[in-house]
Amino acid sequence: MRNAVIKGIVGAVNNIGLRKKLYTSLLVFIFIPLLVFGYYLYDKFSARLIDQFEYTAGQAFEQTAGYLEYKIFNVNSIANIVMMESKIQELFKYTPSDKYNESIIQDEYYRDNLNFLYSLERSKDIYRIGLYVPSELVFANERDHFFNWSSLAESGIVERMEENGGKLIWLPSGILDPGHGGQTNLISALCRIRNLGNYHQTLGACRIDLLESDVHDIIARARATPSSLVALVNENGQTITSVGDPQLLAAGLEQQEISDILQEPGEAQVSAKIKIENRHGVLLYKDVKGTDWKLLSFIPDEDMLRTTESVKKETAVFVLVLCVLAYGFAIFISSTITSRIKKLVVQLKQTERGDFKQPVVFRGGHDEIGQLGMKFNHMLGKISDLIEEKYNLGKSVKGAELKALQAQINPHFLYNTLECIRWMTKENKSEEINRLLYLLAKFYRLSLSKGEEVISLRDELEHIKAYVEIQNIRFDDSIQLEIDVPEELLELNLIKLVLQPIVENSILHGILEKENGTGRIQVKAECQGEELELSVTDDGPGIEEEVLKNILNSDKRSRNSGYGIKNVNERIKLYYGSEYGLEYRSVYGEGTTVRIRLPAHGAVL
Template sequence: MKNFFQNIKKRYLNLPIQAKLTISHLIILSIPVIIVGIFFVFRMYDMVVSETISREQNKTLSVAPTIEKEVDKILQFEKQLKDSTYFEKLTSSQRTESLRTLSFSEDAKEFSNLIEDMQSSTLIKKVKLYINEPPREKDYIVGPLYDNLTLAAEARGSYWHGIFSGTPTTTSLMCPPFYLSSLEKEHYGNAAYITKFTIKQDGVSYQGFLALYFSQDFFDELLKTSLASEDNSAYLINSRDSVVASSQSSGAGAYYFNYDEINEYFTSSNNFIPKTVAGKEVYAAFYNVKGVDWYLVIALPAGPMLTHSYQLVLGMFLIYLFFVLIVFWFANRLSHSLTSRITAVSEEMKRAKSNLPVALPPPTAIDEVGVMIDSYNHMTETINNLMESQMKTAEELRIAEFNSLQAQINPHFLYNTMEMINWLAQQGKQEEVSQAIIKLSRYYKLTLSKKKSFSTLSEELEHVTTYVELQNMRFHDTIELVIDVPEELLDYTIPKLTLQPVIENAVLHGILEKECKTGTLVITAWREEEEIIILVSDDGVGMDEETLKEIYSQDKAGPSKGSNIAVYNTHRRLQILYGETSGLVYRSEIGVGTEVEIHIATSGEETN
């Protein structure tokens, strides 16, 4: 088998370029056909589901507000009735007039007119007041409200009255048809919004009900025309697991969810979710209707969507196959026109393997081969520029590191420290002499070590601590150094001698230029997005704007300003290593002090 494939490979390699291109195009075009076919088989169903769900969501976004708007109308009608003067007097505990007298009052007439206006709308069919008759109140169902007042005893056989009686805490109820009695559905309406109220008479409370009857057919028709199709189902369900309205005559049909299930799904997802109902796969969504205890349920069966997805896959495959054949024919024709120039280009590229790349003559035609020649010429120019830039950057880095190291070897600091050691020796302070020599030795060991160009932040902090200790031995502990750096940053690697020039500048030109020659240095550090920031602050004499500008200028940092040279070199070295966003940022105020932020990009982090 191995020899068989080797023979095939050998024959292919020996074929003319045109034949290779033709075979390659055939393979290249065949593989996508297979991949796309597999992709669509497994993904088209999801795409169909997604598109169907998106369409149903858009429908729901228009239907749900319509339902809420109609429900709100009913609630507003109920509020208008209860806010009327007649109803307030009817339910007032301070009422002195009898129910009969109230029934003939002007307030009752206004209340009746309000009811007539409501019943003339397309929504409210009938308004009824069910009142338990107090013992001393007889024949009060008279006057303008004769047709709207009813003894509460007439409602006792209805399901909704049983709900109010069984659950005293229930104050309002949106009733589907089967909540109502046959009398109500025949003469008033097949749905109702009923609220409970109380009448007080002689210190005794009597229960009453305000019922606004309307037609459920409005909601059925809305669901049927707006949301449902031949396969889909939409219905409204209340907290008692009762179907309020449905797009199908069979109610919720085969895709029924109880209220507790819906509430759980609604709180966990606001999108269509896959469920299995009665052995059928469906996608269901739930929307809470504001103002009432209703949920709008939309169920999309998966079967029709799967069939539709298969049809789309087949159609897409045939279309794609047709275009593949056309593309293959063009590829075969074009391969002949490419072979001659490709051979010429390949010879030029072979010569570039052993020498620096040299640009080819400009292409005579701007086709694929012409673009390839142009790209090769651009690549040649880019490579040459990069090599030149790399050499320049390496030279700049070498000079910056040399200048930075040279600036650290401060002869004045060495002379002054040696003079201090000599003075201590003359005073017979052997222990102080020993400590000074050890610290000076440690300081220059860290400074002059050539083994590596980088050190940890911990080592840099040790270096500047040694420097401050030597200065304190000389100036009698006039400088306080406070270091507050998180432990997780101590092992972070930074360029060697990054902190020392900044600390030296702060001591010599900040603290020691104060009249009292005392002050505090604070070093903190933190990680911020993609960089490490080290903050060095002092309470020295500060700097004016002109001096701050000289900090960043190599030209103005003359020989008399050695610390400026070191600061500039440190700033430039960080930019070369980590990019232009890295480096030193100085802020200063005369008489207050100076802050220096050292920015080091973490993307350019070096290792030991």
């Protein structure tokens, strides 16, 4: 049983043509390893890029936290200076009286301390320094640099200062009166001022304000991508300031996982995988020294994966080039072998019919097949010396072997063209055959374009000229092609194979579906500002309105469309952006126009 199966497989393989065997070997031993190799390269480079991205984001996050802590340290230093300043101590210990010069004394206190506060505010880190003074002082309600102590006591913040010892209390914008009519968002730090002679006695409080916009600009440095989120949040879940989507931040703060993180102490930077509103990503967080804040940074996974898109494209191009080169080399080798064998088989058949005068001609080659051909020719020479009859050798035309290197080209077009050549051969139309072969070679040469993806408009127009002329040979000049393109536009660049699928569609589903089977195709081009607009118009039967609505969206081949049209539209959008592409306009019963919008400069994304 086993031997029978093996013999069956061997017999089936032996019945397959030599070229098909070579192509199968190519697929198994070249394409698959190349694809595996390309995937391996992409996987390794992508992983390395993501690691580098995370490292860079972590470094930026760490530097931002360090810079923020430096700002907080400056605020603490200024608070210590204020608490130790003798003028401040004298102000808080002063007891107003009813002396005739009381207003002058308080005015001196006011001016001396105000100048002192101004001198500290010269630091670019500080927006304002204020003091909460006893209500008995006439300037207690000045509300710019001096505030009434009673207003602070009524807010309940005094108890928090007492509980916090000598440390600063940081308050987000809106907790304290920011001054200036509430037009400036401020982040405030409060500390109590103690009696240096009696450390347990609280004299008043010092208030140091930072502009929220300044802190916002600092944490913005930690934003790794445009859609990432960075925020400063205190241990109570209140947002100090943030950069990014506020709805995403609000949704994240409602999650228990982030609430636990806010209560978790940690001076070192920590990263964690997290999901916010169905968006997976990495959360970086770290305590800000000297505050009850945590610096948070959420980077969505899609942003990190987006950095690998260029690697994916470059790897795909690299593998594609290798595949094309390997495929071309394999076709060259297989053609070298099979073409000589075919010649030998043809000559054997001719010899079978009694023709001994036509030798097998091999261009070079001294391998086994070459030696076989030489021996065969020698045999024919010996036999022909014994034969007196001469045979007239008929004309033969070699079939052109076209390399199908572009998946966009319809194989039925190649099949139909070769079928046309075959019928011409029977009718001995040598000139027509030569012209058709020239056009076919030109068509595929322009299709391949030496592996270049971007070609000139001139070459693209030559491509459709060759295609239409081939179709005219097949359909008795039933197609009239008119091209109206200014000379100055011919050297503009565009991706190749844009016009040919559209012209093909106009012929197959437009002109050839008319009752008389003839028609006209107009191709025009013009520049409108920074855009190049091409149009292809046919006078075919047009497209029904319902079909027209979905002609570029359907995944299925329809009567008026094909995979090539959708492929052209998607390639244009991929290379140039979603604002470019195809637009169909059709009047049923009159004809169809396809507009192609491209950037005039020809640059790709």
